Amino acid sequence: MSQDTVIKAEGLNLVFETNDGPxxxxxxxxxxxxxGEFVSFxxxxxxxxTTFLRCVAALEQPTGGSLTxxxxxxxxxxxxxxxxxxxxxxxxxxxxxxxxNIKLPLEIMGFDRAEQEKRVNNxxxxxxxxxxxxxxxxxxxxxxxxxxxxxxALAFDADILLMDEPFGALDEIVRDHLNEQLLQLWARxxxxxxxxxxxxxxxxxxxxxxxxxxxxxxxITDIIDSPLPAERPLDIRDTxxxxxxxxxxREGLRAGHAYDD
Amino acid sequence: xxxxxxxLTVVAVxxxxxxxxxxxxxxxxxxxxxxxxxADVTPATPTExxxxxxxxxxxxxxxxxxxxxxxxxxxxxxPQDVVIEIYDNTLGLARNCAWQGFGADRDNWSPLSDGCxxxxxxxxxxxxxxxxxxxxxxxxxxxGTGLGILLAVGIVYNRTMDLSxxxxxxxxxxIPILAIAPMVIVVLNAMGIQGLLPKSLISSxxxxxxxVVGMVKGLRSxxxxxxxxxxxxxxxxxxxxxxxxxxxxxxxxxTSLKIxxxxxxxxxxxxxLPTGARFxxxxxxxxxxxxxxxxxxxxALFMAAICAAALVWLIGAVERRTLARLGLVR
Numbered sequence: 401m402s403q404d405t406v407i408k409a410e411g412l413n414l415v416f417e418t419n420d421g422p423x424x425x426x427x428x429x430x431x432x433x434x435x436g437e438f439v440s441f442x443x444x445x446x447x448x449x450t451t452f453l454r455c456v457a458a459l460e461q462p463t464g465g466s467l468t469x470x471x472x473x474x475x476x477x478x479x480x481x482x483x484x485x486x487x488x489x490x491x492x493x494x495x496x497x498x499x500x501n502i503k504l505p506l507e508i509m510g511f512d513r514a515e516q517e518k519r520v521n522n523x524x525x526x527x528x529x530x531x532x533x534x535x536x537x538x539x540x541x542x543x544x545x546x547x548x549x550x551x552x553a554l555a556f557d558a559d560i561l562l563m564d565e566p567f568g569a570l571d572e573i574v575r576d577h578l579n580e581q582l583l584q585l586w587a588r589x590x591x592x593x594x595x596x597x598x599x600x601x602x603x604x605x606x607x608x609x610x611x612x613x614x615x616x617x618x619x620i621t622d623i624i625d626s627p628l629p630a631e632r633p634l635d636i637r638d639t640x641x642x643x644x645x646x647x648x649x650r651e652g653l654r655a656g657h658a659y660d661d
Numbered sequence: 662x663x664x665x666x667x668x669l670t671v672v673a674v675x676x677x678x679x680x681x682x683x684x685x686x687x688x689x690x691x692x693x694x695x696x697x698x699x700a701d702v703t704p705a706t707p708t709e710x711x712x713x714x715x716x717x718x719x720x721x722x723x724x725x726x727x728x729x730x731x732x733x734x735x736x737x738x739x740p741q742d743v744v745i746e747i748y749d750n751t752l753g754l755a756r757n758c759a760w761q762g763f764g765a766d767r768d769n770w771s772p773l774s775d776g777c778x779x780x781x782x783x784x785x786x787x788x789x790x791x792x793x794x795x796x797x798x799x800x801x802x803x804x805g806t807g808l809g810i811l812l813a814v815g816i817v818y819n820r821t822m823d824l825s826x827x828x829x830x831x832x833x834x835x836i837p838i839l840a841i842a843p844m845v846i847v848v849l850n851a852m853g854i855q856g857l858l859p860k861s862l863i864s865s866x867x868x869x870x871x872x873v874v875g876m877v878k879g880l881r882s883x884x885x886x887x888x889x890x891x892x893x894x895x896x897x898x899x900x901x902x903x904x905x906x907x908x909x910x911x912x913x914x915x916t917s918l919k920i921x922x923x924x925x926x927x928x929x930x931x932x933x934l935p936t937g938a939r940f941x942x943x944x945x946x947x948x949x950x951x952x953x954x955x956x957x958x959x960x961a962l963f964m965a966a967i968c969a970a971a972l973v974w975l976i977g978a979v980e981r982r983t984l985a986r987l988g989l990v991r
Contacts, residue, residue: 459889478895485893487886495908495987504904508894536988 406470406560406592407433407456413464414451414618424617425451426462431611431620435559438586438593440603441611442649443656448618449596449611453562456594457485469560481509483560484553488568490545492537492552498524499533502552509556523551526585543574547581554589563595567602576634579605583632600653601637604628604645612649614656622652679740684729686737688719691729700725738956746960750787784940787964793941794929795968797857801864802925806918808865809872816873817880817906818898827877834870838863838928843935860938864928868921875917879910912989915980922972930965942968 412429415422426448433439441449454460455467458474469477477483484505492501499520506516524530527547537545546566553561567575579602586593597603603610604626612622626645628636636642692710696702703721704710710718719726730739812830815822842863849859883905891901933943942961949957 457893459892478893483893485890487890489886491886491890493905493908495911495989497988505894508891508896508900508904 404435405432406435406437407431407468407594409452409455409465409467411465412452412455412462412467414448414455414460414462415464426455427617427619429465429618429620431623433592433594433609435592436590437609438583438595438607439609439611440595440597440607441613442597442600442603443613443653444598444615446615446618447613447656448615449613450564451618452613453564453594453596456560457483457562481556481558483562484556484558486546486550486553486561486563486566488565490537490542490549492545492548494537497534497536498529498540498548501537501548502555505552505556511556519555523554526554526588527551528581541574542570543578546570546578550582550585554591559592561591561593563593565596565598568597575602580634582606587630600646600649604642604649605632605634605637610645610649612652612656614653619656621656622648624648624652676740679737683735683737683739684726685715685719687729687732687735688715688725690736691725691732692718692722694732695722695725695728734953735955738959742956743959743963746956747787747963750785750960754786754788787945787960790940790942790945790961791964791968794926794933794943794965797860797932798864798922798926798929798968798972800857801861801866801928802868802922803865804861805865805868805921805925806872809869809917809921810876810914812869812873813876813880814902816877818902827873830870830873833866838867838931839935841866842932846932860929860932860941863932864925867928868925871917871920871924872914875913875920876910879913880906882909882913908987911987912984915976915983918976918980919973922976923969926965926969926972 409429409431412426412431413424414426416425429448429452431452441452443449451460455462456469456474458478467474470480470482472480472482492498493504496504502520502523503516506519511519520533521530524532527550529544529547529551532540532544532548537548540548550561550563550566567578570578583606595603595606608626610622610624610626611620612624613619614621624645628641628645689710692702693707696705696707696710702710702725704713735742812822812826816826817823845863846859849855849862887905887909888901891905896904929941930943930946932938933941934947938944938947942965945961945964946958949955949961
């Protein structure tokens with residue numbers, strides 16, 4: 401394991417026992433994610449991409465193999481505030497203001513008040529929501545709510561940001577905008593990002609590494625290191641390099657018999 | 662203004678039905694009186710009248726109808742008689758007492774200390790009886806709410822309680838409260854407990870249930886994602902409760918409280934009925950029925966309704982303020 405390895409999975413297996421018999425959610429997953437990488441997980445429903453992310457976050461217990469986060473078990477990593485998690489829905493508390501929502505993890509982790517205020521200001525600037533401190537979630541658009549939830553995940557300075565289809569519920573125009581902002585955020589903060597999506601353009605546009613997965617059993621069919629430059633304007637999506645990567649992702653999905661039914 | 666019209670329409674319909682019912686309800690009494698007074702009625706004897714249908718009697722003796730409406734001790738009083746009875750025993754009483762106080766000591770008359778005190782202490786006063794019912798209602802509501810919240814927390818956090826308490830809570834509400842109220846009073850009396858508490862316990866018996874049901878639903882309302890979010894922060898069980906479950910449950914709690922406080926009032930009145938209580942709205946209902954004073958019964962019923970409406974409105978006001986402060990009202 402090299403110095404800058406952040407997440408390392410070896411022979412990772414997860415079997416859910418259900419009434420219809422065991423379900424192989426993850427089968428023999430090997431993956432290494434290095435510091436500062438932007439890794440997308442793409443695949444159809446049931447391919448285990450979200451499950452893998454939840455294993456990293458210690459929200460699921462693998463039934464076999466090994467998984468380390470910052471060289472620790474996922475449980476230890478969580479206690480060391482290794483990651484911030486962004487869910488599919490913003491999940492802001494309606495009874496708290498935006499600032500109050502961002503303070504939630506800070507209160508739980510025991511930061512003092514002055515520090516809480518400072519961090520709220522910092523992350524709201526980072527996600528371009530300056531001045532929205534005292535607004536309630538319902539006063540914000542869907543895209544702004546999701547940005548607030550990213551700010552909440554950034555507030556306690558975790559090195560890893562785990563994002564589970566964070567823009568899945570948003571329309572395409574808002575999504576493009578947020579993708580652009582997310583890349584800028586990533587460039588400024590140098591976080592390691594794990595990003596689940598089922599949009600091929602989104603995965604190719606954002607990632608330095610794309611993990612293609614397929615279902616039954618959930619497994620990795622291809623890992624693509626993106627040849628695209630770090631600087632990515634939105635119109636990079638019309639270049640031949642971009643289309644070539646997108647094509648390879650599509651081939652990977654097809655190879656996993658993702659569309660056989 | 663827009664909400665006033667439908668309310669007034671409903672009130673008008675109820676009043677119309679009420680007036681329409683007064684004559685027929687009191688007709689036999691009025692006919693009886695007319696027969697004994699020697700008036701010319703068909704059929705002529707009370708026995709024959711008893712065997713004749715009400716509609717037939719009304720059609721044959723139209724001139725008795727005015728007497729049915731003006732009957733002295735009616736089976737169904739007219740609405741204005743009830744209003745007058747309520748006024749006489751509340752504000753009217755206050756006015757009388759004030760004048761009496763005025764006459765007794767012209768120089769040291771103080772309406773607040775003297776007049777109002779008499780209204781509250783006067784045994785005829787509906788305000789006195791309403792307070793005799795309200796005090797145990799409020800105490801019972803407090804006990805019931807506290808107990809309901811504790812049970813709900815237990816049910817949500819403890820699997821054994823989840824499986825064992827809920828069926829008993831439901832079963833408890835199927836027992837007729839009239840059946841156990843006297844037993845509770847007698848048992849507590851034997852233990853030397855009298856006064857406010859026995860009534861309160863019966864009232865809390867009715868009010869804890871809606872709180873349990875609403876609170877369990879409210880505490881369970883956060884979704885899997887909300888709970889996962891707190892797990893990613895390694896939040897403790899207490900933090901999960903205070904920061905997520907409790908705030909989520911508040912809208913449910915207030916709905917339950919409105920049902921609970923109305924149930925608490927009913928519980929207190931029911932507790933007064935079979936136990937020979939001397940004071941309270943339930944006691945007024947009981948003595949009214951002993952002595953055939955229907956006006957007194959109706960006045961007590963309306964007073965109970967006014968109290969219940971005021972209590973529910975009060976909870977609603979607290980609800981609006983609390984939820985607005987929590988940003989849950991748009």
